[in-house]
Amino acid sequence: MAKDLAANDEMALVVLSGGQDSTTCLYWAIDRFGTANVSTISFDYGQRHIIELECAARIAEHASVSNACLPINTFAALGGDALTDSDIAVDNSISAESGLPNTFVPGRNLVFLTFAAAYAYQRGIDHLVTGVAQTDYSGYPDCREDTIRSLQQTLRAGMESTVVIHAPLMHLSKKETVELALQLGALPALALTHTCYNGARPPCGECPACELRAKGFAEAGLEDPLLQTK
Amino acid sequence: MAKDLAANDEMALVVLSGGQDSTTCLYWAIDRFGTANVSTISFDYGQRHIIELECAARIAEHASVSNACLPINTFAALGGDALTDSDIAVDNSISAESGLPNTFVPGRNLVFLTFAAAYAYQRGIDHLVTGVAQTDYSGYPDCREDTIRSLQQTLRAGMESTVVIHAPLMHLSKKETVELALQLGALPALALTHTCYNGARPPCGECPACELRAKGFAEAGLEDPLLQTK
Numbered sequence: 001m002a003k004d005l006a007a008n009d010e011m012a013l014v015v016l017s018g019g020q021d022s023t024t025c026l027y028w029a030i031d032r033f034g035t036a037n038v039s040t041i042s043f044d045y046g047q048r049h050i051i052e053l054e055c056a057a058r059i060a061e062h063a064s065v066s067n068a069c070l071p072i073n074t075f076a077a078l079g080g081d082a083l084t085d086s087d088i089a090v091d092n093s094i095s096a097e098s099g100l101p102n103t104f105v106p107g108r109n110l111v112f113l114t115f116a117a118a119y120a121y122q123r124g125i126d127h128l129v130t131g132v133a134q135t136d137y138s139g140y141p142d143c144r145e146d147t148i149r150s151l152q153q154t155l156r157a158g159m160e161s162t163v164v165i166h167a168p169l170m171h172l173s174k175k176e177t178v179e180l181a182l183q184l185g186a187l188p189a190l191a192l193t194h195t196c197y198n199g200a201r202p203p204c205g206e207c208p209a210c211e212l213r214a215k216g217f218a219e220a221g222l223e224d225p226l227l228q229t230k
Numbered sequence: 231m232a233k234d235l236a237a238n239d240e241m242a243l244v245v246l247s248g249g250q251d252s253t254t255c256l257y258w259a260i261d262r263f264g265t266a267n268v269s270t271i272s273f274d275y276g277q278r279h280i281i282e283l284e285c286a287a288r289i290a291e292h293a294s295v296s297n298a299c300l301p302i303n304t305f306a307a308l309g310g311d312a313l314t315d316s317d318i319a320v321d322n323s324i325s326a327e328s329g330l331p332n333t334f335v336p337g338r339n340l341v342f343l344t345f346a347a348a349y350a351y352q353r354g355i356d357h358l359v360t361g362v363a364q365t366d367y368s369g370y371p372d373c374r375e376d377t378i379r380s381l382q383q384t385l386r387a388g389m390e391s392t393v394v395i396h397a398p399l400m401h402l403s404k405k406e407t408v409e410l411a412l413q414l415g416a417l418p419a420l421a422l423t424h425t426c427y428n429g430a431r432p433p434c435g436e437c438p439a440c441e442l443r444a445k446g447f448a449e450a451g452l453e454d455p456l457l458q459t460k
Contacts, residue, residue, distance in 0.1 A: 070308065071307055078349060106347070110344050146387050153383075154377065154383075157371060159336050
């Protein structure tokens with residue numbers, strides 16, 4: 001969350017999902033730390049659309065940074081969430097019981113960032129970069145600033161590290177995220193991203209994720225490069 | 231970390247490793263919440279000695295509580311630590327680089343407790359119980375009270391929950407842990423536990439884990455029931 005400029009030799013690890021937000025964050029990290037000091041990590045956690053991981057690998061290659069993929073077989077065993085259980089419809093509906101969307105895997109981002117921190121710790125990397133945002137708040141409490149700030153403190157205490165979690169999109173709207181991508185030269189890479197909840201390529205254009213993405217580009221007055229390639 | 235008595239209908243989930251400390255915590259939870267309100271969770275994370283999981287299942291059965299086992303294949307992929315890599319000797323030596331024992335998996339307890347919290351969240355369980363202790367401090371920063379307190383805050387924020395993490399052994403010496411086990415009627419269950427770093431049954435008696443356990447029983451003036459059964 002620190003805003004000060006990093007020294008030239010500091011390294012950053014970007015949690016890269018293969019989507020629009022984390023790809024924009026990758027270019028933010030490259031802009032700030034330099035290509036040679038940036039690497040990416042993705043998680044094969046049983047997500048419904050394995051195409052996300054292929055996108056992440058392609059985006060990293062496009063940006064000339066490495067991409068590690070760590071398996072996590074625990075969420076599937078925990079079960080009961082829409083993103084890993086193909087029997088559950090993805091409608092972004094709110095669960096009556098929890099008040100959270102049915103795509104919610106409890107603590108998913110906490111787990112991703114904790115494993116990313118362990119991977120970074122082993123390599124002397126102090127900066128983690130994540131695309132979470134609370135502005136277009138979609139019901140995920142593990143994307144909020146107070147959660148990320150608390151997690152940073154927990155990781156520092158639990159690993160005796162000086163890790164810094166950067167969430168450059170935290171307070172940006174989707175429109176502002178698109179504008180940031182433009183400014184960072186990330187638009188060509190956004191053509192390689194995957195957003196659609198239904199796993200469609202070209203994107204379905206109708207699911208909540210497609211709609212939110214389209215809204216961001218429309219408000220920024222730009223065409224989505226993902227749609228131009230199709 | 232709360233010390234107040236739980237209401238009768240509150241449920242607790244014990245992170246059960248199959249060792250002495252978590253088994254003592256299971257009996258602490260049963261004493262406080264009642265057998266019917268306690269369940270246990272174990273993790274198959276690629277530990278060197280799979281016998282730990284068999285012990286956990288047997289201990290839960292002995293105590294008449296359920297035992298779920300969740301897989302975590304991520305630590306093995308992270309690699310490089312002694313507990314999951316059979317090529318690395320377990321000598322409890324301190325790494326010159328990190329100042330931590332070579333059995334340290336960065337953030338291991340953070341991951342266990344986060345997954346336990348997700349599992350508990352799905353079942354309406356508010357109380358997590360862990361056997362971590364900072365008294366016989368063995369170099370694991372994720373076992374310290376400040377880490378556990380910070381993690382509790384992170385889990386509450388990240389899952390919108392009111393989870394409470396109990397670490398009843400946090401400030402007890404090994405001697406006091408043995409005395410607590412005696413007081414809770416947990417000694418017969420301790421005969422079913424596994425402690426030895428070398429995976430030996432009967433225990434090798436020479437590794438740091440065996441030595442620490444023996445010291446605790448000796449100082450409490452009790453015979454270790456694990457040794458009596460052999």
